[in-house]
Amino acid sequence: MAHKFAEIGFTDAVKSVQQTMGSRSAYARREVGSDINRPLGPDEIKFLAERDSFYIASVSEIGWPYVQFRGGPAGFLRVLDEQTLGFADFRGNRLYITTGNVATDSRISLLLIDSPNRRRLKILGRMHVIGTQDDAALAARLTFADYASAVERVMLIKVEAFDWNCPQHIPPALPKTILRQVSPLTGSVDGCRTNRRHRSADIRRSSLRCRSSLCTARRTRGPSRPAANCFRHCGLVRQDAQVLSLPL
Incomplete structure (x- = not known):
């Protein structure tokens, strides 16, 4: 057995469902070769x-x-x-x-x-x-x-x-480092809601900076090897950066 996770996870019942749904032949390739x-x-x-x-x-x-x-x-x-x-x-x-x-x-x-x-x-x-x-x-x-x-x-x-896993259906979220950059402008969540009209312009400008920082970091860093492998296994190729927005 090549893929140790498949060895444990792909029981006969699982293989039967894969066969029915048409994915069995693709996953069967994991079961040959050296152990990984x-x-x-x-x-x-x-x-x-x-x-x-x-x-x-x-x-x-x-x-x-x-x-x-x-x-x-x-x-x-x-x-x-x-x-x-x-x-x-x-x-x-x-x-x-x-x-x-x-x-x-x-x-x-x-x-x-x-x-x-x-x-x-x-x-x-x-x-x-x-x-x-x-x-x-x-x-x-x-x-x-x-x-x-x-x-x-x-x-x-x-x-x-x-x-x-492949990245499908994983909701993106802002990292803590970027949230810390936002907090001096937005203040507390309650304060943000209470003074929404006065703070909305600052929040939008901060959100745009966060988007820019996140996209720049992703372009600079590039996909990690696990993520690249994950894209390949699920047949996805993503070259666009996920743009995130802050709720107002």
């Missing part, structure tokens, strides 16, 4: 280091899936080696559904999204819970001293496979 999409490469490692959130799916002992949002400082999902991820489990609403689920079935799926650049990475793996006192060195490595949240445990994920 298992060890994380430089592009995946860089992408993970820039993310400050992700979604994680697990399955309970009665077969129900559960999806949870996890957020933290940028790079809190750390790459420990090319097949191992780890993150500190910050205290939240104390439901512990994901923690309980992986106690009986370690299989999980991660979804990480870069909305401004319309990139999306899926990871399949097996997650294990480790107490902070059971491995103090690992806990220290995954903890952020300047992040104001208690760490209850740490999670280790053994990566089984990954895959980059």
Whole structure:
């Protein structure tokens, strides 16, 4: 099997639907050749280091899936080696559904999204819970001293496979760096709405600067290799920059 994500994801039932819908022959090409999409490469490692959130799916002992949002400082999902991820489990609403689920079935799926650049990475793996006192060195490595949240445990994920999604249907969003440039002119959201007539001209000018900055950055940076691969796999070629607008 060449594509490790396809090996796990393309079950007989999935292949049957692909056959019915006419995509089976294209995806069958992933199942030959040397193995790919298992060890994380430089592009995946860089992408993970820039993310400050992700979604994680697990399955309970009665077969129900559960999806949870996890957020933290940028790079809190750390790459420990090319097949191992780890993150500190910050205290939240104390439901512990994901923690309980992986106690009986370690299989999980991660979804990480870069909305401004319309990139999306899926990871399949097996997650294990480790107490902070059971491995103090690992806990220290995954903890952020300047992040104001208690760490209850740490999670280790053994990566089984990954895959980059095509950018279709990913809503673009302005990055935080550009939003910070806008905030001095717009003020708070409530203030912006209250004084809409007085601020509208400044907001529009700021929005145009944001569009220009974003388009210039994209032209300068160009598509990353994962994004280029993603375009190729889904048969899309996009050469235009996505122009974003701010709501008034």
